[in-house]
Amino acid sequence: MxxxxxxxxxxxxxxxxxxxxxxxxxxxxxxxxxxxxxxxxxxxxxxxxxxxxxxxxxxxxxxxxxxxxxxxxxxxxxxxxxxxxxxxxxxxxxxxxxxxxxxxxxxxxxxxxxxxxxxxxxxxxxxxxxxxxxxxNRQAVLAIGAHPDDVEIGAAGALLAHRGMGHEVSILTLSRGARGGPESTRAGESEMAALAIGADLYLEDLHDTSIAEGDPTIATISRVVQIVRPTVIYTHSLHDLHQDHRNTHQAAMVAGREVGRVYCFQSPSATVDFRPNHFVTIDDQLEGKLLAIGSFASQTQVRDYLKPDLIESTARYWSRFSDGLYAEAFEVIRDAVTASLSDAPHPPAAVGPTEGAS
Ligand SMILES: [Zn+2]
CATH class of the missing domain: 3.40.50.2300 (Response regulator)
Structure with missing residues (x-):
């Protein structure tokens, strides 16, 4: 046998x-x-x-x-x-x-x-x-960020929770963040962060600060979607001051239009219009999240938004909408319930927390 x-x-x-x-x-x-x-x-x-x-x-x-x-x-x-x-x-x-x-x-x-x-x-x-x-019943998660550290700041806790449930997790980072430090350093840091989460890393090379909302961004994301076949996508919110983040969101909506569950995470540049309606408790994942973000050592000295106390207190704040001490917050674009309606360009967002990595 x-x-x-x-x-x-x-x-x-x-x-x-x-x-x-x-x-x-x-x-x-x-x-x-x-x-x-x-x-x-x-x-x-x-x-x-x-x-x-x-x-x-x-x-x-x-x-x-x-x-x-x-x-x-x-x-x-x-x-x-x-x-x-x-x-x-x-x-x-x-x-x-x-x-x-x-x-x-x-x-x-x-x-x-x-x-x-x-x-x-x-x-x-x-x-x-x-x-x-x-x-x-396979679950595969794809988290899409414009720059190194975007996905980790916004969703590392949720990604770790997915891993804990045996789901496949992949991270797609569209640029190597050349404007934010030596390219080779940040590529290595991205790999370390993905390793800390247990994710596969797809590190692309689009031009930092000029990521387009159309091609080549859509084609780049589509290619990874073909490989990963995600059932869940996390990406930037449209409610964000950074154009790279907004354009990544738009391109991901097109490339991920067949995917049943789509959530938007909070970036440090999110505006007050970021209005989450899905909260994932990350009490057991906070340490891992800080470890993953700590991988970006070349940036933590110069970027205040990477400081552990800010990451922790942000998660502490969002826990007022969850059942734990720490949480990550997401805007729902689509959840599994509305998956059959995914042909519609902008289905109504679900209200309230949905079944997920909580
Ligand atoms: Zn970014």
Missing amino acids: SSTSGDGTPGRVLVVEDDPVTGRFLTYLLGERGGFDVTHTTDPAAALQDVRSQTWDLVVTDVEMPGMTGIQLLRQLRQISPHLPVAVLTAHASFDNVVSALRDDADEFLEKTVPPDQLLATVGSLVAKGRAARLA
């Missing part, structure tokens, strides 16, 4: 089992013999955290554990990751009351006494199912 599928990486299996002996056995069987990438945890609460923050193809869980029953775990897993297959380990599948209670929720029941080869085969098909569902 094969433990890999699709992109060739081993299927990722999370085993939740409070009995260490059974846990070790499953880790050995699925990992060493099956070739899966297996993580074993004895704590259901830790398992939920793992599912929130990483990408998995299958969860294998025991029924009875201290702190949380298999039923409770299963219900919560369904809320966090509806398409992730969950297999429940049982002693006797057919005679267990718990099993009948779980019948509707679990994808499969694995009897602990089943022969190893049979267990591996079942896990293999569940992993394939999980992988297929994950790819079908």
Whole structure:
């Protein structure tokens, strides 16, 4: 049997089992013999955290554990990751009351006494199912900025939150910011910042301070859209004093017209007309955001808007519209609900926070 599928990486299996002996056995069987990438945890609460923050193809869980029953775990897993297959380990599948209670929720029941080869085969098909569902529900984020550091200032927290949910994240920076410092330095800084976020970087070479609203900007963004196939776009707001930012916004609206979710971030040059209606809590991402912005060391000395206390206090301010201590603010151009209306040039913006990286 094969433990890999699709992109060739081993299927990722999370085993939740409070009995260490059974846990070790499953880790050995699925990992060493099956070739899966297996993580074993004895704590259901830790398992939920793992599912929130990483990408998995299958969860294998025991029924009875201290702190949380298999039923409770299963219900919560369904809320966090509806398409992730969950297999429940049982002693006797057919005679267990718990099993009948779980019948509707679990994808499969694995009897602990089943022969190893049979267990591996079942896990293999569940992993394939999980992988297929994950790819079908693939989320790819493209953040588009005119200059190095624009995307990081406006949306690094949200991008880190997307990464935490296993989404692909790419950054497109249209110019190398030659007017703001040595070009080679800022290119290296952009790469470090993208690395800190876990994003792929597309660093283009349009002329700083004269980025056009038409071509070549539209063609440049379109090319990256073709490669990344984003489901979510973040870019500049139209409500911005800097012409490069406004033109990047306009070009992104054209190049990204097929994309279902489009949000505009705040730049230091945003005007008072920047009126966000989508807020992403970034309490867990603030540190990472500051780290990413810290990559632009050649600028932090000369640009006040890159100072950590300003980044932090801006996020602190926007948290009054979110449920945490720090937030990033976005104007909604389109969200998934209106995706089918995306042929319209300027659909009405949604009101209020929408489902997203919060
Ligand atoms: Zn800029």
